[in-house]
Amino acid sequence: MHSQLSPRQLEALLAVIEHGTMTRASRALEISQPAVSRLIADLTDALGFDLLDRREGRLVPTQEARFLMPDIKRSLELLSRISDTGRNITQRTAGELRIACLPGFAVSHLPGVLTEFLAQRAGVKVTIEPDRPERILEWMIGEQFDIGITDGFEGHPAVESEAINVRTVCIFPQGSPLARLEVIRPRDLVDQKIINTRRESVFYRLLSEAFLADGQTLTTFIEARQFTTACEFVCRGVGVAVISELDAAQYKGRGVEFRPFAPTVPHRLSLVRPIHKQTSMIALEFLEYFKQSLQEYAPQPH
Template sequence: MSTRLRLRQLEALECVAETGSMTRAAEVLGISQPAVSRLLSDLASEVGFQLFDRRDGRLVPTQEARFLLPDIHRLLEMLDHIGEVSRNLTVRKAGHLRIACLPGFATSHLPEVLAHFLSDRPGVTATIEPDRPERILEWIVGEQYDFAITDNFDAHPAVTSQTIKIRSVCIMPEDHPLAARDVITPADLADEKIIHTRRDSGFYRELNEAFLSNGVEMTSIVEARQFTAACELVLRRVGLSVISELDAAGYVGRGLAFRTFAPSVPHRLALVRPVNKHPSMITLEFMEIFRDSLRAFEQA
């Protein structure tokens, strides 16, 4: 007996068993009655036994056919489920997103964008994994994550990336005297204690150069990797800071003010994904939506 039974044969068997008639089964399946008869004849030849007996004008499954029907029903249900999942994937309603990000993004901006994205996609799930840029790059090169949000990114042959320049601002308590100004310069910060990112970061090097170019030496008080940590410290009046406007905006109405910083020192954010891992439609759509969420903060 061949094990290469055709799906249409199994559908015909189940439908005739349920309706008791080849004519009604043909109507349900949308094919002709002779076509149903041929499918069942071929199936009977394949399995090597009779499939139906006729009783009182109705087709009734034989004992052997009744034995097969539960498995056939489960198989057809499974195929229907696979078809539904496939349709959901096509319309971006199902799937799983694995997102790596800088620690600050795990608690600011990303959750809001992701929550909105998931709200009308009940079949989509997500993983968020925050870590330092070096670790994020390892994950993306190793194809462990679909998409990542990072900075301090240097080109890598196994990674495709898009760099976005986010405006930077000077942050201060709302009642600080500098809050009365529209633009803050290094000269305005000459007597202020500065909270800044790690000294080995590209952002710190550019910021320090901006100070030195204006004849001002930055007075360091705290070195912090995350901009959100800088915001919390400024709120506690430890010092002032120059950070991404994206992070500063999350503290509006919480006692923090921010003003334009000049000269411009943008925070270079990188959106990255593996080159050799074919992205799902869900991944591509989320990347596009996340990219759009940054436009309001992008440096012209």
């Protein structure tokens, strides 16, 4: 055995065994009869034993060739699957996508976007892992995920990020006097029980500054880490909250209303990924798809 086997040699052998002659095999493979003969000769030389016998005008496999046939068929099937998978990856219809995100995203905006994205990409496997921003940063540094959706990101040399601002709204129980207003300002919330995000967050600091600029002090009735938690309290009539419209939109028809909040206090999302890990084509495509889904929530001047 002094040469490498090739898939084309194996295909030629199968074609000859199936069709019985070199001529018919050449037609099936759409190559010349001498080309088929050469492929069989090279395969015979590589393996070191005869593969075909001639009986009654037909070529039939030798016992050694019959013994090899199951492995040959499995090999060609595997190559075919690899080829199909490679084509699907190139066409972005197959692959693996690992996303780390804030817990609120895992149950609000992200599932809808992923459902649309995967509709034409049935071969893509997705993993979603929700956690706090600090943990998401650890995962990005450790290259454990392809993409992270977080907030309050202040930069890290091992992480590439893109900031996207999302407009905020004031959400309140249905029937509240706030429904009479077209835009809600800090002065309109003086007597309201306000549900806020954690005090150490960037968003809380910006919101506090907006209240001070309007001559008010931001007071907190309930502190909640996630906007979705605030929405749940508002649904129960506990108070009001200034949150991302992405989250508020998930609660339409659930006993709440919301209005634009002014001055503009955007919720800054960060789309992050490891710098030293090459981002897959499917991950890059999803990033663009996800950014497109956020365009309708871009902040607008009041």
